[in-house]
Amino acid sequence: MSAYVIGVGKTRFGPSSHPMPRLAHEAILGALTDADMSINDVGAVIVANFLGGPNESQLHLGSVVMGLFPGLHIPSWRVEAACASGGVAIHQAVTMLGAYDPILVVGVERLSGRPGAEQTRNIGMAGDVLLDQSQGLNFPATYALVAQRHMQRYGTRTRDFELISLKNHENARRNPLAHFHHKVVTQADIDAGATVAAPLRLFDCCPVSDGAAAAIISRGPRGGRGVPILGSAVGTDVISLAQRDDHTSFIAARVAAEEAYRQAGITAADVDLAEVHDCFTIAEIVAMEDLGLAAPGEAVDLIRDGQTALGGSMPVNVSGGLKAGGHAIGATGVGQVYEAVRQLRGEAGDRQVAGAGVAVTHNVGGVGGTCAVQVLGRP
Amino acid sequence: MITRSCPSCGARYSYPIDECTFCRVTLVEQPTESGEVVAVTEVTVPSLGHEDVPYWCALVARPQGGFAVVKRDLPTTVGDTLSFSSAEEGVCYTIGVLGSGVMARGLVELFLSRGQRVVWVGRSLERLGVAREKVIGRLGRVMDEDQLARATARLTIAGDQNALAECDLVLEAIVEDTDAKIAELKAIEPIVSDTCVIASNTSSLPLDVLSAVLEKPGRFGGMHFFNPPTRMKLVEIIRAPETTDETDAFLFDLSLALGKTPIRVANGPGFVVNRVLMPLLNEAVRELEDKAAPAADIDEAIRLGLNHPMGPLALADLIGLDVVVSIMDDMHARLQDEAYAPRPLLRELVAQGKLGRKTGAGFFEYTPPPNP
16 A cells, blocks of 8 residues: 655754643644644544653553544554654554554654653663663663674774764754754864763763654645655564674664565665664664665765765765754654655755655664664655 | 573573473573673663663673673673673572561561571560561562562571571671670670671670670671661671671671672761761750750751751651660760760650650651551
8 A cells, every 4th residue: 555744743852841742732733734734634643652651651642642632533542662663653654544544643752851860761661671771781881782793893983983973963953953953063072072881972872852743644645745655664673682693783674674675666775865763873883784775884984985974975864863863762763754754855955965766764662672664755 | 690492493582481482392491600791881871770880781692692781890891701690699698697676677688688598596486487477578579479489498597596507697686785795696606607707786886895705706897787778778897806807808798799888987986877867866856855846847857958868756766766765875975975965855755665666656656556
């Protein structure tokens, strides 16, 4: 069955005083306006969210959002797949179009306002409670181990991580909805960053953001602006690095990419831009290699050559990515689709990738336990 | 550290399940003794449950395949061999506990919950039996049936001190009275082995007076836990004049193995904590005598103003007003400082039998009074 994104909306990602319903409302109104339609025409709602329970004491979000359109009684539920909640929710909408049309996907998260140690513990819930959490393996530490393994195997350097950070911060300067839109990040800032989990330092880590993003998915293009979803897939793997033999690549991402490319009838060579899950700088390298945008160990060649910057041969995270665009966890995967849609419609302003025809979004939960990949094409 | 593998298809499982999901045959347990570190990260951000930074997370390869993440408090590097058994199971000593009061009960619960063997000796076997059931009941709240059965099997109760012969450590937690403690120490020394360490949980008595009665005073030291010992992190480690380095190190390391933070303090009156605490409690009582505020308001003011988890009057009730008076009398005699002289109201409550929580009344009423 065909699927189109007929409308997108997004709040700015970053610290906000607004509660979850208000954040979701802003993104939903944006998507409805973009699609030029009424909420009365929506067939079902899927809410993507990770930490509503631990952070906000708020679960049952499918019902909470109904308070934004009182009187409607359409089906609505929440999807949780850690940081991949958004991408998984998009995939669920695509696969459910036989039952409901169109489907509103809204990702929403609040992460500010919790003490740091509590927030780090809560985000760590994306890892195994026994194998990882009990051993103090928080998320920076998890990706630090991936970085160590990648450096051992391929000779990747911490300088490569810095180049990714600089590039994504530069991109965020062109994205008014980015967490660090107003912040100029220089080499001196990076040099001054404290170590978080060696070798990862402050500027290797994405921020945690508040925010929401919405996308309306439909069977048909609804006029000329609908962006086709050419492929959508989810891959899943065991949750802990301890359960895996390969620590430099996420098989869930490779499986999802292969399937999404097959559906789209493309290869990695056809991709014009990628929005990938760079929760840490090392993750952008792993993502590029898992998506086939570079051979294993060779993503750094493109990075060092500036090819992943806007204007390069393979622009990655022109939105600023998670690193500088922000990571409002449940909203992140939907936010990636927002960026892809804006780019493919040629509406991305001064961060527009010239001639963008095929975009890939790559949304990871945990340390590769879940991965959603979507391939989107020109309207 | 145990994984399970399927003898038929080789699938490895990290969870405590019995049967291969694919082949439906019984899995074989594969315990791992040690493995080689393949990657390590120094973690400098704290998280709930892992507040003390830095620490190190190592990715360790198991000899039979697969990996494990292991947290260490000390640096480790790629290529090191890490032993899991020491990291996971820790030390297991046989600890003799003397006394059957609230503190002794808490100590037994702590030791059992931390995998130690306990020989619990008291004068009345009947009273110990009741206390034993309480400890098992409390452990049952945090342990599953298997864990509880293993913990229960590690506990022996005895009315006869001869049961202490096999102990690595005997910790006395009997009544806070010098003569009683001296009698107990004299009685047990001929029974315990030559290598057995003897420690006192005294909260303020001079250790030199206690150690003087021992044939081998080098084996003796102070190990002062705080109530309730299962939850309070501090252990004051006190050297008597002849305490050996080995004894001191044993008590310090054991405290760490029990998940506590040991702090070495001098053998002075009240050590570090009670020397500060007693004048504080006494002054709160004087405030009550002076009608500075009602008891509940004094406590709430101190809780909110000093960020104490509990007000001083409620704390005195928890410790037991008779115990508080006895500690203060001793410290007053030794320090000759009026700040430590128990206030009249404290003595009056003790004379009325209002000893705090354990009798159902002290500065506050406790209904129904909890069982001792």
